[in-house]
Amino acid sequence: MDMEPTLAPTGRLRIVVAGWEGGGNVPPILAAIEALRARGHDVTLVADDSIAGDARAAGAHFVGWKRAPNRPDRSAASAPVRDGEWPDPFAVMAAWSERIFLGPCEAYARDLIDVMTVRPADVLVASDLLFGSVLAGEVAQIPTAVLAPNVSLSPLPGHPPFGPGFLPAANAADHERDRAVAGAVEALWNGFLPHLNAARTSLGLTPLARVLDQMHAADLQLLATSAAFDFPVAGLPEDVRYIGPLLREPSWAAGSGVGFEAAAGPRVLVSFSTTEQGQGAVLARLVDALGALPVEAVVTLGDMLEASDLPARPNVRVVASASHEAILPRATLAITHGGHGTTLRALRHGVPLLVLPMGRDQNENAARVEYHGAGLRLDPASDAGTIAAAICRLIDQPAFAQNARRIADALHAEVPARERFVAEIEGLAARRRARPTCAA
Structure with missing residues (x-):
């Protein structure tokens, strides 16, 4: 029987957010936390220790990764992958997948499950690249929203495959190009299927046929970008939402006082x-x-x-x-x-x-x-x-x-992205609470 999470007596949601130190993905995570806290929700961020200070300043309870990789700081020395050391973008993606996205997916999942055991959650906000975070939501049967701080990793209808930066197909040759590259990208992801399925089996779940199917275990895919920026979509999937860009300046950049000095000119x-x-x-x-x-x-x-x-x-x-x-x-x-x-x-x-x-x-x-x-x-x-x-x-x-x-x-x-994000999280919790369950 599916055990339903319950709201705290005040109506405040208890939300666990999964994060990691990937540079540009951090400000949207912190913006999301600030938005949830502004609505009075209780937020726990599970992430790299390098984010701890900013997370606490945003009002979150912070827990560092225990089993999963954990960057202590933002230095180049602590980076799990240095992109320039690899021969091509496919090799870079494979390295990130092995070291962060998929290789340690069971470690990420177990860390999150441990946190949600101690701090019961009404909603899990997973990362679009930490496959183990979505796996944790599936195991714990927690309403799960995947937050993508950019355009969709899985191509939307009518879009070219993610990665090479193709424009939308304009002719038969372009469509053939897209099919060939999509196949290569799929093969890259599925090269890590043994890692994912070993984690699923260890956690009591059945194996999958495709790595990207893991993301379908989530209830929502929230794209922190705008339809006005993205390519046109030939029908948005029911579980995908544009919420707009979650922009937030890093604490180390705000208030620097640096600006342009000349009065005129480009x-x-x-x-x-x-x-x-x-x-x-x-x-x-x-x-x-x-x-x-x-x-x-x-x-x-x-x-x-x-x-x-x-x-x-x-x-x-x-x-x-x-x-x-x-x-x-x-x-x-x-x-x-x-x-x-x-x-x-x-x-x-x-x-x-x-x-x-x-x-x-x-x-x-x-x-x-x-x-x-x-x-x-x-x-x-x-x-x-x-x-x-x-x-x-x-x-x-x-x-x-x-x-x-x-x-x-x-x-x-557009409606401000922070408002749209909070509305989607609150709506997800409300729909799960209203869903009929089997009698005991």
Whole structure:
């Protein structure tokens, strides 16, 4: 018999959130926690110790991973995978799958089950890449919502396969391309099916035929992006919801006081990954390109590089961190690797983008920027001359800024993402409470 979780007497939900230190996925998790706490719900975050301080500041009870991998800090030395050390994106994805996403899925599941035994939960908010977090919800029979801090990992109807950054298919050759790549991506995931099925068997569940079927065990898939940014969808699956981008500045970036100094002229913000992706070389070429142009630029590095690692140019200021919310209202252009948070924050301010994707979800975000005419994408190996030409095109041709502002208008017209997220979690709990159960 399915045991129904019950609300606390006050009507407050008890919510367990699964998280991990993946760089750009952390601010949406913290934004989700702040939204739930603002509604008075009790929240426990189970995540890497590197997130503990921010989680507690957001109002969550924090529990670090015990069996599962646990990063003590955000340094490059503690990263389980350094993307630049692998020969191609498939090898990078396989490494992440082995070390975080799927290899330790039983450890993640058991850690969460232990927490929910001590701190009973009404709802579990799982991670779209921690397959063990969804497995824990299935074992514990807890209403489970998967939070994806970006576009859908599983392609939506009419979308190309996730990963290469293809535009939607326009002809028969494109459809054949999509089928071939989708098969290769499926094979990569299913290479880890023995890990997943061993965990399921150990936890008393039947094996699956596909790795991605594990995500269907969740009640909801919540995409923290916007339909206005995504490709058009040929019918959204019933359990998938767009909630809008959960944007939140990291504590170490907010309030830095760094901004543009010149009163006029094009102003450019440059921001690449806060995690290790081998971005030093492309940032050096970007500084060279910007140094030769009549622009003012601010480059934010995060913890992975020092300003001394890059060439010095009088019109380019290189800093460890800065508030993008303070800089973007005056920016003419943003240049980025294509992380979802940076991309959507720029678009929310109507700022066009030059995207040089380096892997992960970045090719997908770059493709959507290109599709909507809100910017350009370049190979990160492009030389300084090619980069400079793209920057000039984006500044000189007003259509890019007009299309970025069109997306900004759509984003501002949406119900705020935090409100939509809380409404989905509360609705999930209410539906599960109202569901008929078998008599004892």
